Amino acid sequence: MLGKQPDLxxxxxxxxxxxxxxxxxxxxxxxxxxxxxxxVISFDVLRxxxxxxxxxxxxxxxxxxxxxxxxxxxxxxxxxxxxxGYGVINPFRLLTKVIHIQKWSxxxxxxxxxxxxxxxxxxxxxxxxxxxxxRVKRREVTTRLAWRFPSSEEFVxxxxxxxxxxxxxxxxxxxxxxxSIPAWPRLYAVIPKDYREALDDAKAxxxxxxxxxxxxxxxxxxxxxxAATNGLFNSSSLIFAGCLILASYAFYNRxxxxxxxxxxxxxxxxxxxxxDLRLKLGYLKPANPTRQREMWTSxxxxxxxxxxxxxxxxxx
Numbered sequence: 001m002l003g004k005q006p007d008l009x010x011x012x013x014x015x016x017x018x019x020x021x022x023x024x025x026x027x028x029x030x031x032x033x034x035x036x037x038x039x040v041i042s043f044d045v046l047r048x049x050x051x052x053x054x055x056x057x058x059x060x061x062x063x064x065x066x067x068x069x070x071x072x073x074x075x076x077x078x079x080x081x082x083x084x085g086y087g088v089i090n091p092f093r094l095l096t097k098v099i100h101i102q103k104w105s106x107x108x109x110x111x112x113x114x115x116x117x118x119x120x121x122x123x124x125x126x127x128x129x130x131x132x133x134x135r136v137k138r139r140e141v142t143t144r145l146a147w148r149f150p151s152s153e154e155f156v157x158x159x160x161x162x163x164x165x166x167x168x169x170x171x172x173x174x175x176x177x178x179x180s181i182p183a184w185p186r187l188y189a190v191i192p193k194d195y196r197e198a199l200d201d202a203k204a205x206x207x208x209x210x211x212x213x214x215x216x217x218x219x220x221x222x223x224x225x226x227a228a229t230n231g232l233f234n235s236s237s238l239i240f241a242g243c244l245i246l247a248s249y250a251f252y253n254r255x256x257x258x259x260x261x262x263x264x265x266x267x268x269x270x271x272x273x274x275x276d277l278r279l280k281l282g283y284l285k286p287a288n289p290t291r292q293r294e295m296w297t298s299x300x301x302x303x304x305x306x307x308x309x310x311x312x313x314x315x316x
Contacts, residue, residue, distance in 0.1 A: 012200055013069060016207030017076075021068030024215035025061060031223045072211050079214055083255065084162030092158045102163055103156050106149050113141045147260055161256045168263030172270045177293030179300035180270075183277070186303075190276045191269055199269065202262040209255035216248035282314040 072079070085092040096102075116138040120130045130138065150156060150166045151174050157163050172180045188196065220241060227237050274296075278285070283299070286292035295312045302310035 012204035013073070016204040017069035017072045017211060018065055020208060020211035020215055021065040021072060022061070023212065024068065024218065025065055027215060027219045028222060031219055031226070072207075072214075076207060076210075079210055080165075083159060083210060083213070083252075084165060085158030086162075090158075092162075096158045100156075100158065102149075102158060102160065103153060106145075106153055106156050106163075109141055109145050109149070110153075113138065113145060116141065147263070161252065161259060164256050164259040164263065168266050171263075171267050172274075173300075176270065176274060176296050177300075178270070178274065178296035179304060180266075182300055182303040183270075183296075184266075186281075187269060187273060187277050190280050191273050195265075195269070195272075199262070199265050202258070202265050206255060206258040206262050209251050209258050213248055213251040213255055216244055216251055220244040220248065283312045284315050 081087065082090060082092075085096075087093060116130075116134055119134055120138065123130050129135070147164070147167055148160065149163050150170045152170075155166055155170055157166055169180050172178045172183060188199075191199070223237075223241060223244065227233055227241075278295075281299075283295060286295050298310050298312050301307060302312075
């Protein structure tokens with residue numbers, strides 16, 4: 001589920017793509033500086049930048065960063081899908097062949113919620129409320145299931161980031177019977193401008209942390225490759241590599257948190273503007289919630305499979 005692609009000169013492009021590109025260039029060059037005295041590598045371009053004027057060097061870095069930002073924008077969907085765990089050779093997916101931590105966590109939370117639900121039901125049967133401690137625990141478990149996992153185990157992905165996204169992708173279907181994948185670009189078109197800007201800002205923040213994660217991983221691989229091929233592993237290099245690993249982990253966690261924040265706005269979009277989409281499409285107002293689900297399920301089937309016979313009836 002993606003929104004409007006940012007313009008190449010607006011703030012969302014700068015936040016989501018240009019700044020991570022600058023940070024990547026600075027980080028990659030810092031690794032080179034850290035090892036350049038120990039490794040015989042020809043970096044004629046970098047040397048020329050150092051020897052040139054500050055204006056020329058700054059301009060070249062800006063152009064490289066802008067080009068890198070465009071590249072990140074072009075492959076944004078692919079990067080996100082890698083972090084979600086899609087792809088046959090995806091390392092996140094391969095790890096699930098050993099143990100699927102996310103499914104294990106999902107089942108554990110489901111069991112815990114079931115236990116607390118039974119305690120609540122037993123307390124109600126006796127005319128009492130669930131004790132405050134268990135009430136807080138149940139609220140925490142229920143909230144985590146709702147915001148960090150999809151509603152069914154069959155939709156659980158290999159990563160926590162992927163499940164944070166999947167949780168709000170299945171939300172419209174759980175609530176209204178509408179498939180978010182075909183419905184989202186149509187709904188986005190009827191969302192008011194100010195709300196779309198809020199959505200785009202949240203997506204830009206998500207892209208910022210995702211691209212920083214990618215930058216940190218590439219810099220880590222660069223460092224390890226140079227150090228390994230030239231026998232430069234020592235305590236300081238291991239500490240430096242460890243810091244990069246911690247940074248990538250922190251960026252991943254921030255990307256997951258940003259996915260939840262963006263997802264909150266996407267969920268609200270369906271709650272607030274789904275009926276506006278119905279009016280725009282010209283469909284009859286459903287008589288009750290059951291009819292509403294049937295209408296949106298038929299609509300989803302029609303647009304997903306290009307099946308005009310499944311389209312709901314339109315008002316005359």
